[in-house]
Amino acid sequence: MTAPATAPAPAAKAAPPPKATPPKASGPAPAKASAPAPAKAPAVAAAPLDLRTLEQRLKDTAAIGVLTKLSLKNQVDDLVARFKTYHAGARPPTLTELKPSFDLLLMKVLSLLQDKDSALARDINASRDAIWGVLTDKQKLAEFS
Secondary structure, eight states: OOOOOOOOOOOOOOOOOOOOOOOOOSSOOOOOOOOOOOOOOOOOOOOOOOHHHHHHHHHHOSSSOHHHHHHHHHHHHHHHHHHHHHHTTOSSOOHHHHHHHHHHHHHHHHHHHTTTOHHHHHHHHHTHHHHHHHHHOHHHHHHHO
8 A cells, every 4th residue: 555645844944055165285375366456546635725715715615604604703813813912922822822722713613614515624624734834924924914
């Protein structure tokens, strides 16, 4: 007598076969042919802005509201007046005392610009040393004022 045919059991998910690891050879491994690394584009540093251009771009940007621009202008005027006092020979302020005020004002401007006018923020940041150079040089500051 033959056994009645039964429906095959549903197939269980088969586990993938284990990955074969190549046998380790003794001695130095042969050098692999590697593809050349993709060439990186050279980083282009933004040229520092002159202060006239900076002033105009700050006036034109929509990233900062009118009232904030007026407040910043007053803060810049106050800082420039302190630099003029320094250049006139009065102490304080010293450059060491003026540097934190300069950095703080610049950071404030950068934080206002970073999300809405990142190109201007980047250009101002790249011009940081040039701006400081104008402020600390009596003749350059007089030419700008």
